[in-house]
Amino acid sequence: MSLGPYTYVTLSIAHPQSPRLNVSFHTSDLRVRSSVIDERRPYLAFTTSEADVSVSTTGGGPVTDADLTLAREIYNAAAHYLADCERLHGQQSITGKATEQTAA
Numbered sequence: 001m002s003l004g005p006y007t008y009v010t011l012s013i014a015h016p017q018s019p020r021l022n023v024s025f026h027t028s029d030l031r032v033r034s035s036v037i038d039e040r041r042p043y044l045a046f047t048t049s050e051a052d053v054s055v056s057t058t059g060g061g062p063v064t065d066a067d068l069t070l071a072r073e074i075y076n077a078a079a080h081y082l083a084d085c086e087r088l089h090g091q092q093s094i095t096g097k098a099t100e101q102t103a104a
Contacts, residue, residue: 006026007027008022009021009022030047031046040063041057042056042063055070
């Protein structure tokens with residue numbers, strides 16, 4: 001079964017643990033942007049009509065070594081995501097063309 005595009009958001013609160021928020025984007029309606037607030041605080045934002053998620057510096061303050069590490073992890077994960085999307089898209093295009101030729 002294939003679902004249409006959607007955004008899935010859950011919040012779990014299990015005492016005495018900290019609340020846990022999960023956000024899953026499964027939509028082409030996703031918008032991504034980044035900017036700098038007050039010339040000292042960068043942020044990265046993911047937005048759909050259903051949810052907004054942003055990442056910024058530790059404690060909303062100046063950039064730390066930990067912030068640089070996180071930014072590199074996000075960059076590397078995004079590059080890997082892009083490579084996987086390109087690879088799978090290419091495979092799907094080949095499979096789709098083969099299926100069309102067989103049906104003809």
